[in-house]
Amino acid sequence: MSRLVASAVMLALLHPWPASAATDPDLEEIRAQIRELRSSYEARIQALEQRLKEAEARAAATPAAAPVAAPAPPPVAASAPSTVAPPTAGGAPSSGLAAFNPAISAILTGSYSNFSLDPQQYRLAGFLTPDDVGPGKRGFSLGESELTFAANVDHKFAGVLTLSLSPRDTVEVEEAFGTFNGAPYGVVPKFGRFLSAAGYLNEQHAHTWDFADTPLAYQAFLGGQYRTDGAQLRWVAPTDQYIELGGELGSGDAFPGSPRNRNGAGSALVFARTGGDMGESHNWLAGLSYLDTRADARNTSAIAVDGDIGSASFTGHSHTAGAQFVWKWAPNGNPLVHNFKLQAEYFWRRESGELAFLPEGSLALAAAAPYSSRQSGGYVQGVYQFMPLWRAGVRYDRLDPGHVHSVALAPPAFDPERATAMIDWSPSEFSRLRLQLAHAKLANGLTDNEWFLQYILSLGAHGAHKY
């Protein structure tokens, strides 16, 4: 300790002060620096003293039979949570190569699902939806397990990789993006594959959703969840009121777009958000988004004027506007015992171009005819925590198939709707069990009664959840 003091004094003395030019402000600055130095060393010395005291206390507590130094604690690098620490935290550094391992977390989900309607027959009347849209598999099924790696790359970049392991033993890259940390004016660039800002729920991973499945509007307008390969810029205004503006350019491969063999961007998105607090107990978020993308021979299942089931190939423009609103309440802002969350989103979509209808089993080349549509839909949901660990929620979905101008397809005559209720239990923030019931009227004469029993387990690094 005395060596530390000595070196502090030495440092102060050896510092090359330009004595000749020592005017009043200079002297003041020197004094300030010495004060700084002194206070910083005082703090460190206090810390060292404290540590010494603790060590002495420990030594005193150790039985005399074991005078040798206490065995070293087990290498912390061996366990996942310790390796995920941000480098700035003041913990004991773990040794070796593992010290720079990225934060790793795994999400395990699965469910038992019961549907009165054969999932093969699932369709949303009047909407062209991709084939994989639907409630999922009947009976026991493994949900998508997620594996996330995240770390700072260096002082400028950070990276996140999320792999999704599907029950069909395939691996998909759910997200793989870098963010750049040193852009001017507080702009945050993101690039790679990421969950687009096309909607409030869209930016959140499925395991943080309040219901086991996506809203019908997400199935109809975003193909479940909209991901894009591309780049995003977002900017938060330096004001007390939260205002965020952003834009994305992407490949446009994902529904409502489709893969295309062209240079340039296939999709563009702009979004704006605002929100704030109303007293200590309430806070809210509202947003708008607009997605402009192109489809090139986008194949979806469809029903023809004469009732034939087949596939429709659409080529043209697709414009989707979205509006989002979220309001949260907790007494004094403390959600521990009671809290409530109200969430609503609505989408409007306009598509125009050409559509070719191919009846099932037919090999004939279908002729393309002009197609245009104006459709909309949304949902509203509320989730209430009525006692610690327990929440209950309801959701109502409704789609308006609007106007479809096409010589090939049956005109829309039914508004799909669904009512859902759920209850979940979360013994800690790392686990959740959920029971969900739903009654869906998908098309004329097509009704589905669904129930799910779902589990969500989260392992490893403590993730931060979006608002």
Next chain:
Amino acid sequence: MAFTSRLIAMLALLLAAGAAHALGIFATVPEWGALAQELGGDKVKVYVATTALQDPHRIEARPSLIARARSADLVVATGAELEVGWLPLVLQQVGKSASGAGYFEATSVVPLLEKPTHFDRAEGDVHPFGDPHIQTDPRNIARVAAALAQRMGEVDRANAAFYAQREKDFAARWNAAIAKWEQQAAPLKGVSVVVQHKGFTYLEHWLGLREAASLEPKPGIEPTAAHLAEVLGQVGREPVKMVLRAAYQSDQASLWLAERAHMKAVVLPFTVGGTPAAKDLFGLFDDTVQRLLQGAQ
């Protein structure tokens, strides 16, 4: 020569005055907000992200926090993963990183207690770097004050001397107050207490309180009936004076135990604003010591 350097100094002052705006400080919890205000006086504009009635473990990255973090010059956090559930997200969204001059962690200058040697979530929501609730020991506040004043001076060089002077003044008043509190709290040495959440480690360490049990079966896990019954049996066998909880915690479990075990249920402010008397850092410890003394009677 002297003229030139004086001119440069004046120019520098002019520049500093031109750019003069209050140093914007974003404090994650009330204690560091209060401390920054003590050290910065009218030269700082402090925004406190949470209140004493909110569980610091369960804060959300809500829109207002993102907006305030965006315009802050200095983010003052507790660290040691106390804010792990929201602060990284807020910083990332406004393009700031948890490093560099604009980010300060109080736990970086305080030796942490209760560092786990065994990491397993079956043991509850353990803090892997040790207990982050350092503000319950006033000696820790002094350590943080010295380092924070220095950091404020680094971010806002024009007022470095001002912050250092205020820190010196604060330290003098604070050390006198610590001596007073220690004298008042002398009868508390060796007193056994039950805590709701293991959030008072540093307080116990400072005053020599003995923690007999915790109402949470594991850290961060809500009290269960079975565990409460176990604690009740345990406190019947040894003299426990009181059950402590922080202002933000639900009173059910501690009142249940206090009634059955004939002990006092004591609410501690835990941080600035937790009780009407805990208006500032001095009030926080005045009130904490008074409430403990009443509980021990």
